Structures are given as structure tokens and as C-alpha cells.
Amino acid sequence: MENNDIAQWMLKKLSKEGCVYQDDVVDYLIKSKDESHLIENADGNQVLGRPLLNEFLKLTKDDVVWVRSGFYWRYRVAEDEPGRNARG
Template identity: 60%
Template structure:
């Protein structure tokens, strides 16, 4: 999961779709699962490891499906408003 942190550091944000595409292209589909809509999404074990590495300084922007670094305006917790 350190490669996810590296990508976040390089780009400032990390889109879920980009991670899914990367894992498919690199034959790492063990880190993916199919959701109820039939879409490939990140496996919960991968998400937990990523959260363990970034819980203090990264938030999830649910409306656009990406992670970014926390800013002063963010509420406490993992989810951000945008």
C-alpha cells in the first residue's frame, strides 16, 4: 500500500478509479472485489491497510471517489465534503 501513499504524495490526490485501473493492468485483482452494482472496487483489506498508513492526514471525498490530504477546514474523521 506504500505505492498508494507514494502516488498520493506525488499527485496530491488519489482517485479510486485510477487505483482499480492500475491493479487490473498489473494483474493484482486480488485487491479488488465486485460491488452490488457489478463494478470493481477496492477490497476492504486494501482499504484498511491504506487507512492504517494515512489515518491522521488523509480524507476521503466520497462525492468524487478520491482521497486527498487533510486541510484545516476539514471536520474530524475520515470523510471530507469536497
């Protein structure tokens, strides 16, 4: 799969469920036997690689925020401050 294919899948999941968890994307890639888009972070966890994140950002730059405390993306609401990260 290409980065755009996965980013489109993430966007569909976000549209359907209102949020998309990083762990769900990691699980999807592992089950699809396509771990080439994953990296290991400092804590030893598999996370999405920068090229995939950049592709998802292209699709969602103005409409979606990352909720660091929950490790998921959701649609932006009026209360969100400018930028990609949301509080919470």
C-alpha cells in the same frame, strides 16, 4: 503484491499528485494482473477490498480524507471535520 505494497504505491501517488483516485488504483491492479485485491460493489463496479483499504488507513489515518463525491483520497486541510470522510 501484498496489501502493504499497494498501499505504499497509493501513498506515493498521493504525495506526488495531491490526490489518488480509486479508479486509478483499480486500473493499476488490473494492469498488474492482480485483481485479488478488488471486489465488485452493489452497482457492479470493481472497487478496493476492505483489507487493502485497512492497510491504506493504517498509513494515512490522521493525514488523509476520502472525498466520496469524487471517489478519491486527498490530504486533510484545516476546514475538514474530524473523521475520515470529507465534504464535497
